[in-house]
Amino acid sequence: KEKYTFDNFIQGDGNVWAKSAALAVSEDLALTYNPLFIYGGPGLGKTHLLNAIGNEILKNIPDARVKYVPAESFINDFLDHLRLGEMEKFKKTYRSLDLLLIDDIQSLSGKKVATQEEFFNTFNALHDKQKQIVLTSDRSPKHLEGLEERLVTRFSWGLTQHITPPEFETRIAILQSKTEHLNYNFQNDTLEYLAGQFDSNVRDLEGAINDITLVARVKKIKDITIDVAAEAIRARKQDVSQILVIPIDKIQNEVGNFYGVSVKEMKGSRRLQNIVLARQVAMYLSRELTDNSLPKIGKEFGGKDHTTVIHAHAKIKSLIDEDDNLRLEIESIKKKIK
Structure with a gap:
């Protein structure tokens, strides 16, 4: 090919x-x-x-x-x-x-x-x-x-x-590359919105762009705003769950249930191994599945610094590469969140 x-x-x-x-x-x-x-x-x-x-x-x-x-x-x-x-x-x-x-x-x-x-x-x-x-x-x-x-x-x-799923920044880069040759003006906040909706693979991102350009062509729209994008995805997929904004507390609850750790412990500063793992997984998923800023994610975890979120994300990302069991655990939690 x-x-x-x-x-x-x-x-x-x-x-x-x-x-x-x-x-x-x-x-x-x-x-x-x-x-x-x-x-x-x-x-x-x-x-x-x-x-x-x-x-x-x-x-x-x-x-x-x-x-x-x-x-x-x-x-x-x-x-x-x-x-x-x-x-x-x-x-x-x-x-x-x-x-x-x-x-x-x-x-x-x-x-x-x-x-x-x-x-x-x-x-x-x-x-x-x-x-x-x-x-x-x-x-x-x-x-x-x-x-x-x-x-x-x-x-x-x-x-x-x-190869692991593209992180938020890469998803935006993929969307920019896929949309720059099109005769439509995809605004930056629209690309960020889309990058926050589809996290698992590139095909979903490509599908979303196809959905949007179809609607834009029919309606003769040139500027692709978040509203246009949201409507296009909803119209084609008829799957509202895909385009719901995932709240961080939902991620915390599902991760907590999976690992037997309370949200209070996750937001605290105790360094017990199982609490640290749950906290880092929840931070990792908050960064992967939402388009919240790093400071906002840190705030939702008891006012942690944004560098703590970066560290947690990098740590879990590298562990997933080495540990298939953790990768499967996180996939399982993702399914529950969605």
Whole structure:
């Protein structure tokens, strides 16, 4: 997909390392990280990075043999060739590549032994010849169930990078980049409003812009105010819960219920481990799910300084990268809040 490049990939705290690794791979095939394994939720840019690597390689080495394929297509391709008795043709296609880009490798989980065996052999053949493999998944290698252990081990041979949802500032940058070429004037406070409504992935932001431009075109509106944006999202999604402003006390209550900590303790200054975790998670979610300023969030937590909020947000963000259990806990709390 030629539209995906490194130049139009919006970088933020949640994807900076994955982008750097992808760039390194595109500059030095199979010599830097092999395989490169990128994981994260849907709509966070994994497919974009995968294609950007392929496009960069083809720009610099036009005759490079590059193949981008969703894992599901690899499986179907394999089964078709097997049925037709054309396995040599299949092997030739995949094992003579310089770069294999496989999207959503979790689709291989739970598939028949023969399918996993063929992917294992393809992987080994390419790796032995020092050919580059890049894989994406919705979860880390160690959480890929239903896959042979030897495959999971190989997925971890190179470098594993986690992409997390874009933080508030990155969401605004994404919205600016998506709207600057449109014939509509998106006011800054409108972009901030939208960035506060959609926090989980880039596709939601793109969908919101499409909703708004449709309404603006029909109504012949040029200036996109918050009111226009709110109406457009409501009209198309008919999902008022999406565009409700989430109060910080609701976040505090849900986090408190989850961790067994009272809101009073969260607003206090006790440093017991479970209270500190709950306090930091609640601050993190207040920053991610609302467009309140840092001082306002600090005030809602018993008058804490805005630097405390920045520290809490950064701390939880880095913990999520390392701890899948915490990531799942926070996803679960988010669902309750919304």
